Amino acid sequence: MVVKPDSASFPPPNAQPHASWETRGFWEGAGRGELVLQWCTECSAVQHKPRGLCVDCLSDEGLVHFVASGEGTVHSFTVTEQNQAKGFVDVCPYIMAYIRLAEGPRILSAITECDPDSVAIGSSVRAAFVAQERTDEEAFAVPVFHLC
Amino acid sequence: MVQNGFPQNVAIAGVYEHPSRFSPNKTEFQIMAESAKGALDDAGLTRNDVDGLFGASMSMGLMGIVDLAEYLDLYPDYLDGTNIGGSSFVAHVSHAAAAINAGLCNVALVLYGSTAASNSMAIGTGGSGGSKNPDVAFSTPYGMTTVGSYAMYAKLHMETFGTTSEQLAEIAVTMRKHAALNPLAKMRTPISIDDVLSSRMISRPLHLLDCCIISDGGGAIVVTSAERARDLRKTPVSILGSSEAVQHQGTGYNDLLTIAAKQSGEVAFGQAGVSREDIDLAMIYDSFTITVLATLENLGFCEPGEGGDFVSNAGIALGSKLPVNPDGGGMSSNHPGMRGIFLVIEAVKQLRNECEARQVSGAEIALAHGTGGTIGDKHSGATLILGIDR
Numbered sequence: 001m002v003v004k005p006d007s008a009s010f011p012p013p014n015a016q017p018h019a020s021w022e023t024r025g026f027w028e029g030a031g032r033g034e035l036v037l038q039w040c041t042e043c044s045a046v047q048h049k050p051r052g053l054c055v056d057c058l059s060d061e062g063l064v065h066f067v068a069s070g071e072g073t074v075h076s077f078t079v080t081e082q083n084q085a086k087g088f089v090d091v092c093p094y095i096m097a098y099i100r101l102a103e104g105p106r107i108l109s110a111i112t113e114c115d116p117d118s119v120a121i122g123s124s125v126r127a128a129f130v131a132q133e134r135t136d137e138e139a140f141a142v143p144v145f146h147l148c
Numbered sequence: 149m150v151q152n153g154f155p156q157n158v159a160i161a162g163v164y165e166h167p168s169r170f171s172p173n174k175t176e177f178q179i180m181a182e183s184a185k186g187a188l189d190d191a192g193l194t195r196n197d198v199d200g201l202f203g204a205s206m207s208m209g210l211m212g213i214v215d216l217a218e219y220l221d222l223y224p225d226y227l228d229g230t231n232i233g234g235s236s237f238v239a240h241v242s243h244a245a246a247a248i249n250a251g252l253c254n255v256a257l258v259l260y261g262s263t264a265a266s267n268s269m270a271i272g273t274g275g276s277g278g279s280k281n282p283d284v285a286f287s288t289p290y291g292m293t294t295v296g297s298y299a300m301y302a303k304l305h306m307e308t309f310g311t312t313s314e315q316l317a318e319i320a321v322t323m324r325k326h327a328a329l330n331p332l333a334k335m336r337t338p339i340s341i342d343d344v345l346s347s348r349m350i351s352r353p354l355h356l357l358d359c360c361i362i363s364d365g366g367g368a369i370v371v372t373s374a375e376r377a378r379d380l381r382k383t384p385v386s387i388l389g390s391s392e393a394v395q396h397q398g399t400g401y402n403d404l405l406t407i408a409a410k411q412s413g414e415v416a417f418g419q420a421g422v423s424r425e426d427i428d429l430a431m432i433y434d435s436f437t438i439t440v441l442a443t444l445e446n447l448g449f450c451e452p453g454e455g456g457d458f459v460s461n462a463g464i465a466l467g468s469k470l471p472v473n474p475d476g477g478g479m480s481s482n483h484p485g486m487r488g489i490f491l492v493i494e495a496v497k498q499l500r501n502e503c504e505a506r507q508v509s510g511a512e513i514a515l516a517h518g519t520g521g522t523i524g525d526k527h528s529g530a531t532l533i534l535g536i537d538r
Contacts, residue, residue, distance in 0.1 A: 010291075017285035027285070047399035049286050055399060076307070076404065076524075078299035079352040080291055088291045096296050098404070105400025108525075110290045116352075121307045142289045 002033045002129045002141050009130065010094050010112050011142055012087030016132050019140070022052040025065045031139040035070045035127045037103055038063055048105035070127035072101040072145070079116045099125055099145055110144045124148040154419060158245040159377035159384035160534065162191025162370035163493040169334045169363040169482055172266035176205045177219040179261030179366035184220065187368035192381030193255060200226040200253030200371075202240035206262055206269070206485045216259065226253035233520020234433055235392070236260075237369065237489035238530035242390035244371040254372060261366035262484030269362065269485065287525075294522050295359060295436065299351035301524035302438040304404055306353065309453035313353055315460055316437040317344035320357050320479050322465045323434060327476025329466075329506035334363050335480040344437075358437040360478035360487075367489040369496075385496045388513070389420030389533035396526035408529030409446035409517055416515075416531040417448070424449050427533075428511040429498055430470055431491035433519040434477040440464070443517055444472075447531070466506060474498060474506040488518030492532060499536040512536055 019027045026049075029036030039046050040054035042062030053060035077097035083089065095111040097119075111119055112128070125145035132142065164186025166179055174182075180203065188194060201224040203216050213229030226247050230236055237258055244256035279288050305311045321341055327333035339357060347356040377384035393411035395402065417423070424447075432443045441455035449470060450458040458464070464472035473479075475494045478487045495514035497503050513535045521527035 011289040012291075015289045015291070017289055018280045018282050019285065020282035023282055023285060045399065049397075049400075076300040076304035078296050078303055078354075079349075080293060080296050080299075081349045081351060083291050083293050083296075085291070085293075091291070094291055096290050096292065096300070098300060101400075106397070106404075107400065108287055108290055108292065108397075121304065 002031065002131045010091050010110055010144065011130065011132070012091050013132055014087040016134060017140055017142060019138070023050050026050050027138070027140040029065070029067065030129050030141040030143050031131065033129050033141070035068045035143055036065050037068045037105065039066050046104050048107055068101060068103045072099040072125055074111070074119060074121050074123045074125060075100040075106055076121060077111065077119055095119060097145065112144045112146065114147050118147065154249060155245040155387045155390060156249055157374035158248050158387045159372060159374045160241070160369060160387065160492070160496050161372045161377040161380045161384055162187040162193065162382065163496045164190055164368045165332070165490060165493045166366040167332050169365060170265055171263060171364045174263065176207060176261040176263060177216060179263070179364070180216065180259040180368070181220055183261065183366045183368035184257055184259055187257070187370045190382060191370045193370060195220070195222065197255045198222060198257045199224050200244060200247055200256035202228045202244055202256055203259040204229060204231040204236040204486065205260060206264060224253065226256070232392070232528035234435070234486040235488045235518030235520035235528045235530040236486060238492060238516055238518035238532050239392045241369060241371055241387065241492055241532055242392060242530060245387050245390055248371065248373055254376060256371040258369040258371065258489065260486060260489040262486065263364045264485040265362050265364045293351065295354055296351045297522040297524035298436045298438050299354045301404060301442065302353050305438065305442070308405065309456070311441070311456040313345055314341055315456035316358055316441065317341040319434070319437040319440050319459050319464070320344045322459070322462060323473055323477045323479035325465060326474050326506055327480030330476050330481055333476040333481040334361055354436055354438065360435050360483040361480065363482040363484050365482045365484040367493050369489065369492055383500055383536060385499050386535045386537070387532065388422065388535045389416035389418070390531065391415035391419070392528060392530040394526070394528050404524060405452065407442050407446045407523050408519070408527055409443045409531065412529045412531040413447040413517065416533050420533040422513055422533065426513050427470065427515045429474060429495070429508045429514050430472050431495045431514065431516040432472050433487060433491060433517060434473060434479050435519065439519055439523060440472060442523055443519065447517060466508065471508050474503060474508055486520070488520070488530065491516035491518055495534050499534060512538070
């Protein structure tokens with residue numbers, strides 16, 4: 001499910017992803033409420049972040065996108081209490097985290113809509129998707145994670 | 149791992165640490181030029197002897213090293229503007245040694261200058277503004293900061309090994325204790341473990357006093373052949389080993405707790421043919437307390453997970469088996485954004501027995517390890533092992 005943010009929500013409105021042709025699949029997938037990863041049908045590697053070829057075998061022929069489960073566990077996290085950057089000043093404290101996805105790779109993200117003290121390394125999380133107001137035509141959303 | 153006898157008979161002949169910690173009326177290049185004079189004077193050389201120019205700074209980008217050559221009116225035979233973050237200058241010394249061994253230059257000048265403090269630059273806590281660069285889109289929306297990445301490393305280290313905030317705080321306390329002995333250090337008032345723990349939280353579990361300071365500053369290093377160095381003003385400091393490495397997210401599977409220092413340290417120790425016990429002092433990049441702990445473990449001074457105990461009870465203070473950063477480090481002496489050059493400068497001064505109140509007595513072999521970028525995310529590491537013959 002893709003949710004519309006209210007004014008105080010995370011990520012702040014000025015922190016929006018922009019895509020290259022290599023990363024477009026990821027951000028468009030998020031816009032549909034899907035966590036999209038890349039899988040190489042030639043060497044079976046699953047890679048994140050997305051690239052124009054599989055860097056394990058350097059093949060671009062076998063690389064395909066697939067919809068991941070959106071499930072994972074907290075690998076590590078920090079509650080950021082100070083970030084002077086525009087937008088983030090207003091959302092501190094926020095929880096930035098590395099999530100170990102069920103499909104293997106680690107992804108940098110945020111854990112939202114919970115008390116920071118309730119997050120622990122190893123906590124099970126599930127992807128959620130935040131669609132930001134954009135001035136361009138892109139139908140992107142930002143994957144974040146919620147505690148299960 | 150490459151070990152073909154490198155480095156061979158290369159020495160550091162001169163160093164200079166710019167004394168300024170706040171220079172609102174100077175430019176980066178001006179600080180570099182003043183530092184160049186200091187290091188050349190230290191060596192007993194002149195600008196006309198320089199045939200290799202190495203440099204990096206927070207604002208030097210494409211063509212930066214050419215801009216620097218123009219500013220200095222130099223026409224070197226060898227240029228290296230490698231910028232891999234704060235470790236750059238440790239790597240420059242290694243690259244200079246390689247260039248000298250290859251006969252590409254004979255007198256290499258390594259330069260750094262910064263006005264980070266007078267520009268009010270938020271180095272560690274200003275991450276993720278509204279960049280439109282697709283390459284940073286995977287961190288921009290999440291408020292990635294430098295300190296935040298180190299904090300996630302620290303949190304994982306604590307969870308995995310039971311490392312405590314008190315143990316990290318001890319590193320900051322030790323650096324401040326050392327700074328009190330360094331007349332140039334910016335922060336010289338002693339602090340306690342409680343002071344660190346009660347300082348404001350920046351990115352859990354890292355407090356304000358777990359973080360380095362921000363200052364202006366700069367420095368210079370002169371590298372030349374051992375043969376040339378022998379006839380110069382100061383006792384030459386030999387380059388025994390030097391290597392660099394990177395660590396990053398790869399394709400999403402790398403062990404977060406393994407940092408670049410593991411790879412660069414193994415190679416440098418192999419080249420030098422010395423053991424960890426032979427190191428009389430270590431200059432370790434201390435952007436944050438956790439940086440020191442992670443680096444000590446990854447360089448093999450203790451086992452993974454033992455860093456907390458290693459630094460406790462003044463374990464890395466002057467008088468211990470392995471004094472770390474007798475100058476007070478980036479936490480208390482100076483941190484203009486890319487501190488690597490000061491690691492080398494202090495190591496050389498210590499080996500030359502010039503450090504007075506903070507002198508590690510009888511120091512003959514020193515290690516310097518610079519970290520660039522962010523541990524917990526992508527970073528570079530460069531290790532240098534230096535020795536002196538008395």
